[in-house]
Amino acid sequence: DAKTTQPPSMDCAEGRAANLPCNHSTISGNEYVYWYRQIHSQGPQYIIHGLKNNETNEMASLIITEDRKSSTLILPHATLRDTAVYYCIAMTGRRALTFGSGTRLQVQP
Amino acid sequence: NAGVTQTPKFQVLKTGQSMTLQCAQDMNHEYMSWYRQDPGMGLRLIHYSVGAGITDQGEVPNGYNVSRSTTEDFPLRLLSAAPSQTSVYFCATRTYDYGYTFGSGTRLTVV
Numbered sequence: 330d331a332k333t334t335q336p337p338s339m340d341c342a343e344g345r346a347a348n349l350p351c352n353h354s355t356i357s358g359n360e361y362v363y364w365y366r367q368i369h370s371q372g373p374q375y376i377i378h379g380l381k382n383n384e385t386n387e388m389a390s391l392i393i394t395e396d397r398k399s400s401t402l403i404l405p406h407a408t409l410r411d412t413a414v415y416y417c418i419a420m421t422g423r424r425a426l427t428f429g430s431g432t433r434l435q436v437q438p
Numbered sequence: 439n440a441g442v443t444q445t446p447k448f449q450v451l452k453t454g455q456s457m458t459l460q461c462a463q464d465m466n467h468e469y470m471s472w473y474r475q476d477p478g479m480g481l482r483l484i485h486y487s488v489g490a491g492i493t494d495q496g497e498v499p500n501g502y503n504v505s506r507s508t509t510e511d512f513p514l515r516l517l518s519a520a521p522s523q524t525s526v527y528f529c530a531t532r533t534y535d536y537g538y539t540f541g542s543g544t545r546l547t548v549v
Contacts, residue, residue: 363537372442372528372540373481416480425471425496426530426538428480 331356331419338433341411347404349432351417354398359421362393364402366413367431373416376402407436440464444529444541451519451548459514459544461529467539469532470512474498474525475543481528487512519548 334352341347353362363378377384377391379400384391390403404411416431445460463470471486473496483496487506501523503515516523529541 365538370526370543372530372543373538375537375539378537425483425486426481426532427483427497430480 331360333417333419333429335415335417335429335432337430338435340435340437341404341407343409343436343438344406347407347411347434347436349402349404349415349417349434350399351402352399353417353419356397356419360419361421362391362397362400363418363420363426364389364391365416365418365426365428366411367416368410368413373428376415407434409436409438412436442529442531442539442541444527444544446544447542448545449547451516451546453519453521453548455519456515456517457519459516459527459529459546461512461514461541462510463512463529463531463539464510465531465533465539466509467531467533468509470506471496471530471532471538472502472504472512472514473528473530474523475528476525484514484527521548524548 331353361378361380364376365373367373377389379391393400414431414433443462468489472484473481475481482498485504487493493504524547527544530538532538
């Protein structure tokens with residue numbers, strides 16, 4: 330699996346968009362970009378994933394650069410309940426999930 | 439549809455005791471796995487299974503045994519608990535397209 334790099338922490342004002350970056354410069358052609366989050370003491374929660382096209386679901390949007398070396402997870406209107414650690418993972422669908430250290434997002438009131 | 443159910447939610451063991459952490463799923467997913475998460479750390483893979491009768495080791499398998507006799511259940515056994523196994527344990531299933539579904543965790547303390 331390709332190594333990913335994320336900032337250790339970010340702050341965002343409530344109601345504003347939260348943009349979480351992820352670098353995966355060594356990603357291979359068959360590896361997807363997955364995003365998960367873990368709210369304090371809970372099990373990780375799947376958010377979204379994509380291969381090369383931008384993706385959107387009810388939780389978030391995923392923007393992947395054309396060269397696929399980086400991506401951005403967008404929470405369009407962050408709430409206090411979005412405070413969590415966010416993990417960006419590059420992997421093929423059939424490999425076991427491995428977590429890095431993620432980005433700790435703090436949504437401020 | 440309960441998803442992934444883990445029991446117990448909390449457990450305290452004495453060093454040397456054995457126990458089994460239970461994981462059950464009702465989504466008919468073939469793939470199941472166990473992770474541990476130490477305080478302030480990321481998740482580490484212990485064991486996983488790609489279907490009934492098939493298991494394999496993850497990143498930190500020592501001290502743990504697993505078996506998979508049915509699609510629904512994937513128990514994790516600690517044969518002789520050690521303080522180093524104090525952690526939060528998460529069970530997860532996976533579909534190929536839609537990622538992992540995690541249970542709510544078992545918080546284990548070994549004294």
